[in-house]
Amino acid sequence: MKITVRVWRQPNSQADGRMVSYEVDQVSEDMSFLEMLDVLNERLTHEGQDPIAFDSDCREGICGMCGVVINGEAHGPVQTTTCQLHMRSFKDGDEIDIEPWRAEGFPILKDLIVDRSAFDRIIQAGGYITAPTGAAPDAHAAPVPKNAADKAFDAATCIGCGACVAACPNGSAMLFTAAKITHLGLLPQGQPERDSRVLGMVAQHDEEGFGGCTNIGECAAVCPKEIPLETISRLNRDLLGALVRGDSN
Ligand code: SF4
Ligand code: FES
Secondary structure (H helix, E strand, O other), rough: OOEEEEEEEOOOOOOEEEEEEEEEEEOOOOOOOHHHHHHHHHHHHHHHOOOOOOOOOOOOOOOOOOOEEEEEOOOOOOOHHHHHHHHHHHHOOOOOEEEEOOEOOOOOEEOOEEEEEHHHHHHHHHOOOOOOOOOOOOOOOOOOOHHHHHHHHHHHHHOOHOOOOOOOOOOOOHHHHHHHHHHHHHOOHHHOOHHHHHHHHHHHHHHHOOOOOOOHHHHHOOOOOOOOOOOHHHHHHHHHHHHHHHHHH
């Protein structure tokens, strides 16, 4: 296949950016999207041009490092990570726009790379437990109902990619924050900090410049791990409970 990509190029966080067109030929449908960019970057390097900066690590859909907006959709036309998107989703002659995540909480560092350290600070504000660690306890030492264990596990599959923020018209990170709160809030080990966790993480979410949730649902539609919208309902219930309990203390 021969395709044209229009890529957001921005030398650093202070500089202005613009879309730049490149033709890429000999694109195999078996290539991943990132491999297609690798091929283009090899050519740019060979020509003495600055290669396109983009994030990736595992390239197996599990680390959450990769992520770009492809033709206006976070991670592109398939509900998966950018590294798991293959060129068979496109056809010969296609023109593909590639942009970074765009959100106030994710400042652009260079080209397609954004600073997602805001997610780390949201986790630091409460995404942990204080139960003593040490040797691994027996598997059944703390019984957990099967339904809660399954839901906690599902929420724990959030890889922190940030696609939910990029897709949300409000630039909200509520799906990410709710996944972390749900993961810990459903387990017995997560109960002691349940109120302080939701209060701290939501406050940090807002402080980072992410917008509020207005139930649009674009976040869940693009989430590669299919984190459901109901996790945000759980966050809201926890938040309300924590505020009420805080007022009555
Ligand atoms: S909730 Fe989904 S889209 Fe958002 S960071 Fe987690 S895995 Fe990515
Ligand atoms: S590079 Fe790890 S999820 Fe894409």
